[in-house]
Amino acid sequence: EYVFLAAAKVGGIMANKKYKGDFIYKNLQIQNNVIHYSLKYDVKKLLFMGASCIYPKNCPQPMKEEYLMTGPLEETSEAYSIAKIAGIKMCQSYNEQYGTNFISAIPANVYGPGCHFGLENSHVLSAMVRKFSEARERKEKKIIFWGTGTPRREFLYAADLAEALVYLMNKYDSSEPINIGTGKEISIKELANKIKNIVNFQGKIEWDKSKPDGTKRKLLDAKKINSLGWNSETSLDEGLEKTIAWYNIMHKIEKI
Structure with missing residues:
Protein backbone atom coordinates (compact mmCIF):
# COMPACT_ATOMS: atom_id res chain seq x y z
CA GLU A 1 0.00 0.00 0.00
CA TYR A 2 3.02 2.31 0.28
CA VAL A 3 5.35 3.06 -2.63
CA PHE A 4 8.86 4.53 -2.49
CA LEU A 5 9.68 5.68 -6.02
CA ALA A 6 13.48 5.80 -6.04
CA ALA A 7 14.03 4.06 -9.39
CA ALA A 8 15.75 6.26 -11.98
CA LYS A 9 18.36 6.34 -14.72
CA VAL A 10 21.20 8.36 -13.18
CA GLY A 11 24.84 9.22 -13.82
CA GLY A 12 27.59 11.79 -13.52
CA ILE A 13 28.45 14.73 -15.77
CA MET A 14 29.79 12.54 -18.60
CA ALA A 15 26.70 10.34 -18.76
CA ASN A 16 24.33 13.32 -18.48
CA LYS A 17 26.04 15.01 -21.43
CA LYS A 18 26.22 11.87 -23.58
CA TYR A 19 22.79 10.31 -22.99
CA LYS A 20 20.41 13.27 -22.67
CA GLY A 21 17.65 11.57 -24.65
CA ASP A 22 17.84 8.41 -22.57
CA PHE A 23 17.86 10.38 -19.34
CA ILE A 24 14.69 12.33 -20.06
CA TYR A 25 12.79 9.52 -21.82
CA LYS A 26 13.54 6.67 -19.42
CA ASN A 27 12.98 8.71 -16.28
CA LEU A 28 9.67 10.06 -17.56
CA GLN A 29 8.66 6.49 -18.45
CA ILE A 30 9.48 5.18 -14.97
CA GLN A 31 7.69 8.04 -13.23
CA ASN A 32 4.61 8.06 -15.44
CA ASN A 33 4.06 4.33 -15.05
CA VAL A 34 4.65 4.06 -11.30
CA ILE A 35 2.76 7.23 -10.33
CA HIS A 36 -0.21 6.55 -12.60
CA TYR A 37 -0.56 2.91 -11.58
CA SER A 38 -0.28 3.91 -7.94
CA LEU A 39 -3.43 5.95 -8.57
CA LYS A 40 -5.10 3.13 -10.50
CA TYR A 41 -4.50 0.57 -7.76
CA THR A 70 13.00 30.22 -10.19
CA GLY A 71 15.77 30.17 -12.81
CA PRO A 72 17.60 28.22 -15.55
CA LEU A 73 18.94 24.74 -14.78
CA GLU A 74 22.54 23.54 -15.02
CA GLU A 75 22.98 22.62 -18.69
CA THR A 76 24.89 19.36 -18.14
CA SER A 77 22.05 17.77 -16.14
CA GLU A 78 19.09 19.63 -17.66
CA ALA A 79 17.37 16.61 -19.28
CA TYR A 80 17.48 14.58 -16.06
CA SER A 81 16.41 17.58 -13.98
CA ILE A 82 13.39 18.32 -16.19
CA ALA A 83 12.23 14.72 -15.82
CA LYS A 84 12.53 14.93 -12.03
CA ILE A 85 10.66 18.24 -11.90
CA ALA A 86 7.93 16.64 -14.02
CA GLY A 87 7.67 13.84 -11.44
CA ILE A 88 7.15 16.32 -8.61
CA LYS A 89 4.55 18.21 -10.64
CA MET A 90 2.79 14.96 -11.54
CA CYS A 91 2.49 14.07 -7.85
CA GLN A 92 1.13 17.53 -7.04
CA SER A 93 -1.32 17.43 -9.94
CA TYR A 94 -2.64 13.99 -8.99
CA ASN A 95 -3.08 15.12 -5.39
CA GLU A 96 -5.09 18.11 -6.57
CA GLN A 97 -7.23 16.28 -9.10
CA TYR A 98 -7.64 12.84 -7.53
CA GLY A 99 -7.07 13.44 -3.82
CA THR A 100 -4.03 11.15 -3.65
CA ASN A 101 -1.31 11.41 -1.01
CA PHE A 102 1.79 11.50 -3.21
CA ILE A 103 4.72 13.37 -1.63
CA SER A 104 8.15 14.35 -2.98
CA ALA A 105 11.58 14.51 -1.34
CA ILE A 106 14.80 16.07 -2.66
CA PRO A 107 17.93 14.36 -1.28
CA ALA A 108 21.53 15.55 -1.44
CA ASN A 109 24.06 13.42 -3.39
CA VAL A 110 23.63 9.89 -2.07
CA TYR A 111 26.48 7.43 -1.47
CA GLY A 112 27.15 4.27 0.49
CA PRO A 113 27.40 0.47 0.29
CA GLY A 114 25.41 -0.84 -2.67
CA CYS A 115 26.10 2.18 -4.87
CA HIS A 116 26.92 1.79 -8.55
CA PHE A 117 30.66 2.24 -9.11
CA GLY A 118 30.78 2.50 -12.92
CA LEU A 119 33.36 4.96 -14.21
CA GLU A 120 31.00 6.57 -16.74
CA ASN A 121 27.53 6.20 -15.24
CA SER A 122 28.08 6.68 -11.51
CA HIS A 123 28.17 9.89 -9.48
CA VAL A 124 31.40 11.62 -8.54
CA LEU A 125 32.04 10.00 -5.15
CA SER A 126 31.50 6.42 -6.36
CA ALA A 127 33.56 7.01 -9.50
CA MET A 128 36.41 8.40 -7.39
CA VAL A 129 36.43 5.36 -5.12
CA ARG A 130 36.79 3.05 -8.10
CA LYS A 131 39.37 5.20 -9.93
CA PHE A 132 41.59 5.53 -6.87
CA SER A 133 41.30 1.81 -6.08
CA GLU A 134 42.18 0.72 -9.62
CA ALA A 135 45.01 3.25 -9.88
CA ARG A 136 46.47 1.94 -6.61
CA GLU A 137 46.32 -1.65 -7.86
CA ARG A 138 48.10 -0.67 -11.08
CA LYS A 139 50.62 1.42 -9.12
CA GLU A 140 49.92 4.46 -11.30
CA LYS A 141 51.78 7.69 -10.53
CA LYS A 142 48.87 10.04 -11.15
CA ILE A 143 45.11 10.17 -11.56
CA ILE A 144 43.15 12.74 -13.56
CA PHE A 145 39.69 14.08 -12.70
CA TRP A 146 37.41 16.41 -14.64
CA GLY A 147 37.18 20.12 -13.85
CA THR A 148 38.95 22.29 -11.31
CA GLY A 149 37.95 20.47 -8.12
CA THR A 150 36.54 23.71 -6.67
CA PRO A 151 32.77 22.97 -6.85
CA ARG A 152 31.24 22.19 -3.48
CA ARG A 153 28.82 19.34 -2.87
CA GLU A 154 26.80 17.82 -0.05
CA PHE A 155 26.82 14.05 0.45
CA LEU A 156 24.17 11.99 2.24
CA TYR A 157 24.86 8.45 3.46
CA ALA A 158 22.42 5.92 1.99
CA ALA A 159 21.33 4.48 5.34
CA ASP A 160 20.52 7.99 6.59
CA LEU A 161 18.47 8.62 3.45
CA ALA A 162 16.54 5.37 3.96
CA GLU A 163 15.68 6.42 7.52
CA ALA A 164 14.59 9.86 6.31
CA LEU A 165 12.31 8.41 3.63
CA VAL A 166 10.56 6.14 6.13
CA TYR A 167 10.31 9.08 8.54
CA LEU A 168 8.64 11.23 5.87
CA MET A 169 6.28 8.44 4.88
CA ASN A 170 5.06 8.44 8.49
CA LYS A 171 5.22 12.16 9.29
CA TYR A 172 4.79 14.24 6.11
CA ASP A 173 1.66 14.72 4.00
CA SER A 174 2.19 17.99 2.13
CA SER A 175 2.30 18.25 -1.67
CA GLU A 176 5.24 20.64 -1.34
CA PRO A 177 8.62 18.93 -1.86
CA ILE A 178 10.98 18.62 1.10
CA ASN A 179 14.79 18.56 1.19
CA ILE A 180 16.82 15.78 2.81
CA GLY A 181 20.35 16.93 3.60
CA THR A 182 23.15 17.08 6.13
CA GLY A 183 23.76 20.83 6.09
CA LYS A 184 27.46 20.18 5.42
CA GLU A 185 29.42 20.58 2.18
CA ILE A 186 32.89 19.80 0.86
CA SER A 187 34.83 20.73 -2.27
CA ILE A 188 35.41 18.02 -4.86
CA LYS A 189 39.15 18.51 -4.36
CA GLU A 190 38.84 17.93 -0.60
CA LEU A 191 36.69 14.87 -1.26
CA ALA A 192 39.30 13.46 -3.63
CA ASN A 193 42.01 13.85 -0.98
CA LYS A 194 39.88 12.09 1.65
CA ILE A 195 39.22 9.14 -0.66
CA LYS A 196 42.87 9.05 -1.76
CA ASN A 197 44.00 8.72 1.87
CA ILE A 198 41.48 6.01 2.77
CA VAL A 199 42.26 4.00 -0.37
CA ASN A 200 45.99 4.61 0.22
CA PHE A 201 46.77 5.76 -3.32
CA GLN A 202 50.36 7.04 -3.42
CA GLY A 203 50.29 8.99 -6.68
CA LYS A 204 49.35 12.57 -7.57
CA ILE A 205 45.94 14.06 -8.34
CA GLU A 206 45.63 16.22 -11.46
CA TRP A 207 42.61 18.23 -12.65
CA ASP A 208 41.59 18.54 -16.31
CA LYS A 209 40.35 22.13 -16.35
CA SER A 210 39.19 21.81 -19.97
CA LYS A 211 36.32 19.63 -18.73
CA PRO A 212 33.12 21.01 -17.13
CA ASP A 213 32.71 21.50 -13.40
CA GLY A 214 28.93 21.48 -13.27
CA THR A 215 27.15 23.70 -10.75
CA LYS A 216 29.60 25.55 -8.50
CA ARG A 217 27.80 24.84 -5.25
CA LYS A 218 24.89 22.64 -4.12
CA LEU A 219 23.89 22.74 -0.46
CA LEU A 220 20.35 21.93 0.59
CA ASP A 221 18.52 23.83 3.31
CA ALA A 222 17.32 20.98 5.56
CA LYS A 223 15.54 23.13 8.17
CA LYS A 224 12.12 21.88 7.09
CA ILE A 225 12.84 18.19 7.70
CA ASN A 226 14.91 19.04 10.80
CA SER A 227 11.86 20.82 12.23
CA LEU A 228 9.91 17.56 11.87
CA GLY A 229 12.48 15.84 14.09
CA TRP A 230 14.83 14.16 11.61
CA ASN A 231 18.59 14.78 11.37
CA SER A 232 21.34 12.90 9.53
CA GLU A 233 23.65 10.86 11.78
CA THR A 234 26.54 9.57 9.66
CA SER A 235 29.56 11.84 9.16
CA LEU A 236 31.23 11.92 5.76
CA ASP A 237 34.42 10.37 7.16
CA GLU A 238 32.51 7.48 8.71
CA GLY A 239 30.41 7.00 5.59
CA LEU A 240 33.47 6.96 3.32
CA GLU A 241 35.18 4.35 5.50
CA LYS A 242 32.10 2.09 5.33
CA THR A 243 31.59 2.65 1.62
CA ILE A 244 35.19 1.92 0.66
CA ALA A 245 35.30 -1.14 2.95
CA TRP A 246 32.18 -2.47 1.19
CA TYR A 247 33.67 -1.73 -2.24
CA ASN A 248 36.86 -3.60 -1.33
CA ILE A 249 34.91 -6.67 -0.20
CA MET A 250 32.79 -6.73 -3.36
CA HIS A 251 35.86 -6.17 -5.55
CA LYS A 252 37.58 -9.18 -3.97
CA ILE A 253 34.47 -11.32 -4.52
CA GLU A 254 34.40 -10.34 -8.21
CA LYS A 255 37.98 -11.56 -8.59
CA ILE A 256 37.21 -15.04 -7.21
Whole structure:
Protein backbone atom coordinates (compact mmCIF):
# COMPACT_ATOMS: atom_id res chain seq x y z
CA GLU A 1 0.00 0.00 0.00
CA TYR A 2 3.02 2.31 0.28
CA VAL A 3 5.35 3.06 -2.63
CA PHE A 4 8.86 4.53 -2.49
CA LEU A 5 9.68 5.68 -6.02
CA ALA A 6 13.48 5.80 -6.04
CA ALA A 7 14.03 4.06 -9.39
CA ALA A 8 15.75 6.26 -11.98
CA LYS A 9 18.36 6.34 -14.72
CA VAL A 10 21.20 8.36 -13.18
CA GLY A 11 24.84 9.22 -13.82
CA GLY A 12 27.59 11.79 -13.52
CA ILE A 13 28.45 14.73 -15.77
CA MET A 14 29.79 12.54 -18.60
CA ALA A 15 26.70 10.34 -18.76
CA ASN A 16 24.33 13.32 -18.48
CA LYS A 17 26.04 15.01 -21.43
CA LYS A 18 26.22 11.87 -23.58
CA TYR A 19 22.79 10.31 -22.99
CA LYS A 20 20.41 13.27 -22.67
CA GLY A 21 17.65 11.57 -24.65
CA ASP A 22 17.84 8.41 -22.57
CA PHE A 23 17.86 10.38 -19.34
CA ILE A 24 14.69 12.33 -20.06
CA TYR A 25 12.79 9.52 -21.82
CA LYS A 26 13.54 6.67 -19.42
CA ASN A 27 12.98 8.71 -16.28
CA LEU A 28 9.67 10.06 -17.56
CA GLN A 29 8.66 6.49 -18.45
CA ILE A 30 9.48 5.18 -14.97
CA GLN A 31 7.69 8.04 -13.23
CA ASN A 32 4.61 8.06 -15.44
CA ASN A 33 4.06 4.33 -15.05
CA VAL A 34 4.65 4.06 -11.30
CA ILE A 35 2.76 7.23 -10.33
CA HIS A 36 -0.21 6.55 -12.60
CA TYR A 37 -0.56 2.91 -11.58
CA SER A 38 -0.28 3.91 -7.94
CA LEU A 39 -3.43 5.95 -8.57
CA LYS A 40 -5.10 3.13 -10.50
CA TYR A 41 -4.50 0.57 -7.76
CA ASP A 42 -5.39 2.89 -4.86
CA VAL A 43 -1.95 3.08 -3.26
CA LYS A 44 -2.36 4.68 0.16
CA LYS A 45 0.76 6.85 -0.12
CA LEU A 46 3.64 7.36 -2.55
CA LEU A 47 6.98 9.07 -1.98
CA PHE A 48 8.73 10.30 -5.13
CA MET A 49 12.45 10.96 -4.88
CA GLY A 50 13.77 13.99 -6.74
CA ALA A 51 17.38 15.22 -6.92
CA SER A 52 19.27 18.32 -5.85
CA CYS A 53 20.18 19.13 -9.49
CA ILE A 54 16.58 20.27 -10.08
CA TYR A 55 17.38 23.58 -8.36
CA PRO A 56 18.40 26.51 -10.60
CA LYS A 57 22.03 26.74 -11.69
CA ASN A 58 22.63 29.99 -9.80
CA CYS A 59 20.34 29.22 -6.88
CA PRO A 60 21.00 31.05 -3.57
CA GLN A 61 22.69 28.82 -0.99
CA PRO A 62 21.64 26.90 0.97
CA MET A 63 18.82 25.90 -1.40
CA LYS A 64 15.33 26.25 0.05
CA GLU A 65 12.37 24.35 -1.36
CA GLU A 66 10.71 27.57 -2.53
CA TYR A 67 13.64 28.25 -4.89
CA LEU A 68 12.53 25.48 -7.26
CA MET A 69 11.78 26.67 -10.81
CA THR A 70 13.00 30.22 -10.19
CA GLY A 71 15.77 30.17 -12.81
CA PRO A 72 17.60 28.22 -15.55
CA LEU A 73 18.94 24.74 -14.78
CA GLU A 74 22.54 23.54 -15.02
CA GLU A 75 22.98 22.62 -18.69
CA THR A 76 24.89 19.36 -18.14
CA SER A 77 22.05 17.77 -16.14
CA GLU A 78 19.09 19.63 -17.66
CA ALA A 79 17.37 16.61 -19.28
CA TYR A 80 17.48 14.58 -16.06
CA SER A 81 16.41 17.58 -13.98
CA ILE A 82 13.39 18.32 -16.19
CA ALA A 83 12.23 14.72 -15.82
CA LYS A 84 12.53 14.93 -12.03
CA ILE A 85 10.66 18.24 -11.90
CA ALA A 86 7.93 16.64 -14.02
CA GLY A 87 7.67 13.84 -11.44
CA ILE A 88 7.15 16.32 -8.61
CA LYS A 89 4.55 18.21 -10.64
CA MET A 90 2.79 14.96 -11.54
CA CYS A 91 2.49 14.07 -7.85
CA GLN A 92 1.13 17.53 -7.04
CA SER A 93 -1.32 17.43 -9.94
CA TYR A 94 -2.64 13.99 -8.99
CA ASN A 95 -3.08 15.12 -5.39
CA GLU A 96 -5.09 18.11 -6.57
CA GLN A 97 -7.23 16.28 -9.10
CA TYR A 98 -7.64 12.84 -7.53
CA GLY A 99 -7.07 13.44 -3.82
CA THR A 100 -4.03 11.15 -3.65
CA ASN A 101 -1.31 11.41 -1.01
CA PHE A 102 1.79 11.50 -3.21
CA ILE A 103 4.72 13.37 -1.63
CA SER A 104 8.15 14.35 -2.98
CA ALA A 105 11.58 14.51 -1.34
CA ILE A 106 14.80 16.07 -2.66
CA PRO A 107 17.93 14.36 -1.28
CA ALA A 108 21.53 15.55 -1.44
CA ASN A 109 24.06 13.42 -3.39
CA VAL A 110 23.63 9.89 -2.07
CA TYR A 111 26.48 7.43 -1.47
CA GLY A 112 27.15 4.27 0.49
CA PRO A 113 27.40 0.47 0.29
CA GLY A 114 25.41 -0.84 -2.67
CA CYS A 115 26.10 2.18 -4.87
CA HIS A 116 26.92 1.79 -8.55
CA PHE A 117 30.66 2.24 -9.11
CA GLY A 118 30.78 2.50 -12.92
CA LEU A 119 33.36 4.96 -14.21
CA GLU A 120 31.00 6.57 -16.74
CA ASN A 121 27.53 6.20 -15.24
CA SER A 122 28.08 6.68 -11.51
CA HIS A 123 28.17 9.89 -9.48
CA VAL A 124 31.40 11.62 -8.54
CA LEU A 125 32.04 10.00 -5.15
CA SER A 126 31.50 6.42 -6.36
CA ALA A 127 33.56 7.01 -9.50
CA MET A 128 36.41 8.40 -7.39
CA VAL A 129 36.43 5.36 -5.12
CA ARG A 130 36.79 3.05 -8.10
CA LYS A 131 39.37 5.20 -9.93
CA PHE A 132 41.59 5.53 -6.87
CA SER A 133 41.30 1.81 -6.08
CA GLU A 134 42.18 0.72 -9.62
CA ALA A 135 45.01 3.25 -9.88
CA ARG A 136 46.47 1.94 -6.61
CA GLU A 137 46.32 -1.65 -7.86
CA ARG A 138 48.10 -0.67 -11.08
CA LYS A 139 50.62 1.42 -9.12
CA GLU A 140 49.92 4.46 -11.30
CA LYS A 141 51.78 7.69 -10.53
CA LYS A 142 48.87 10.04 -11.15
CA ILE A 143 45.11 10.17 -11.56
CA ILE A 144 43.15 12.74 -13.56
CA PHE A 145 39.69 14.08 -12.70
CA TRP A 146 37.41 16.41 -14.64
CA GLY A 147 37.18 20.12 -13.85
CA THR A 148 38.95 22.29 -11.31
CA GLY A 149 37.95 20.47 -8.12
CA THR A 150 36.54 23.71 -6.67
CA PRO A 151 32.77 22.97 -6.85
CA ARG A 152 31.24 22.19 -3.48
CA ARG A 153 28.82 19.34 -2.87
CA GLU A 154 26.80 17.82 -0.05
CA PHE A 155 26.82 14.05 0.45
CA LEU A 156 24.17 11.99 2.24
CA TYR A 157 24.86 8.45 3.46
CA ALA A 158 22.42 5.92 1.99
CA ALA A 159 21.33 4.48 5.34
CA ASP A 160 20.52 7.99 6.59
CA LEU A 161 18.47 8.62 3.45
CA ALA A 162 16.54 5.37 3.96
CA GLU A 163 15.68 6.42 7.52
CA ALA A 164 14.59 9.86 6.31
CA LEU A 165 12.31 8.41 3.63
CA VAL A 166 10.56 6.14 6.13
CA TYR A 167 10.31 9.08 8.54
CA LEU A 168 8.64 11.23 5.87
CA MET A 169 6.28 8.44 4.88
CA ASN A 170 5.06 8.44 8.49
CA LYS A 171 5.22 12.16 9.29
CA TYR A 172 4.79 14.24 6.11
CA ASP A 173 1.66 14.72 4.00
CA SER A 174 2.19 17.99 2.13
CA SER A 175 2.30 18.25 -1.67
CA GLU A 176 5.24 20.64 -1.34
CA PRO A 177 8.62 18.93 -1.86
CA ILE A 178 10.98 18.62 1.10
CA ASN A 179 14.79 18.56 1.19
CA ILE A 180 16.82 15.78 2.81
CA GLY A 181 20.35 16.93 3.60
CA THR A 182 23.15 17.08 6.13
CA GLY A 183 23.76 20.83 6.09
CA LYS A 184 27.46 20.18 5.42
CA GLU A 185 29.42 20.58 2.18
CA ILE A 186 32.89 19.80 0.86
CA SER A 187 34.83 20.73 -2.27
CA ILE A 188 35.41 18.02 -4.86
CA LYS A 189 39.15 18.51 -4.36
CA GLU A 190 38.84 17.93 -0.60
CA LEU A 191 36.69 14.87 -1.26
CA ALA A 192 39.30 13.46 -3.63
CA ASN A 193 42.01 13.85 -0.98
CA LYS A 194 39.88 12.09 1.65
CA ILE A 195 39.22 9.14 -0.66
CA LYS A 196 42.87 9.05 -1.76
CA ASN A 197 44.00 8.72 1.87
CA ILE A 198 41.48 6.01 2.77
CA VAL A 199 42.26 4.00 -0.37
CA ASN A 200 45.99 4.61 0.22
CA PHE A 201 46.77 5.76 -3.32
CA GLN A 202 50.36 7.04 -3.42
CA GLY A 203 50.29 8.99 -6.68
CA LYS A 204 49.35 12.57 -7.57
CA ILE A 205 45.94 14.06 -8.34
CA GLU A 206 45.63 16.22 -11.46
CA TRP A 207 42.61 18.23 -12.65
CA ASP A 208 41.59 18.54 -16.31
CA LYS A 209 40.35 22.13 -16.35
CA SER A 210 39.19 21.81 -19.97
CA LYS A 211 36.32 19.63 -18.73
CA PRO A 212 33.12 21.01 -17.13
CA ASP A 213 32.71 21.50 -13.40
CA GLY A 214 28.93 21.48 -13.27
CA THR A 215 27.15 23.70 -10.75
CA LYS A 216 29.60 25.55 -8.50
CA ARG A 217 27.80 24.84 -5.25
CA LYS A 218 24.89 22.64 -4.12
CA LEU A 219 23.89 22.74 -0.46
CA LEU A 220 20.35 21.93 0.59
CA ASP A 221 18.52 23.83 3.31
CA ALA A 222 17.32 20.98 5.56
CA LYS A 223 15.54 23.13 8.17
CA LYS A 224 12.12 21.88 7.09
CA ILE A 225 12.84 18.19 7.70
CA ASN A 226 14.91 19.04 10.80
CA SER A 227 11.86 20.82 12.23
CA LEU A 228 9.91 17.56 11.87
CA GLY A 229 12.48 15.84 14.09
CA TRP A 230 14.83 14.16 11.61
CA ASN A 231 18.59 14.78 11.37
CA SER A 232 21.34 12.90 9.53
CA GLU A 233 23.65 10.86 11.78
CA THR A 234 26.54 9.57 9.66
CA SER A 235 29.56 11.84 9.16
CA LEU A 236 31.23 11.92 5.76
CA ASP A 237 34.42 10.37 7.16
CA GLU A 238 32.51 7.48 8.71
CA GLY A 239 30.41 7.00 5.59
CA LEU A 240 33.47 6.96 3.32
CA GLU A 241 35.18 4.35 5.50
CA LYS A 242 32.10 2.09 5.33
CA THR A 243 31.59 2.65 1.62
CA ILE A 244 35.19 1.92 0.66
CA ALA A 245 35.30 -1.14 2.95
CA TRP A 246 32.18 -2.47 1.19
CA TYR A 247 33.67 -1.73 -2.24
CA ASN A 248 36.86 -3.60 -1.33
CA ILE A 249 34.91 -6.67 -0.20
CA MET A 250 32.79 -6.73 -3.36
CA HIS A 251 35.86 -6.17 -5.55
CA LYS A 252 37.58 -9.18 -3.97
CA ILE A 253 34.47 -11.32 -4.52
CA GLU A 254 34.40 -10.34 -8.21
CA LYS A 255 37.98 -11.56 -8.59
CA ILE A 256 37.21 -15.04 -7.21
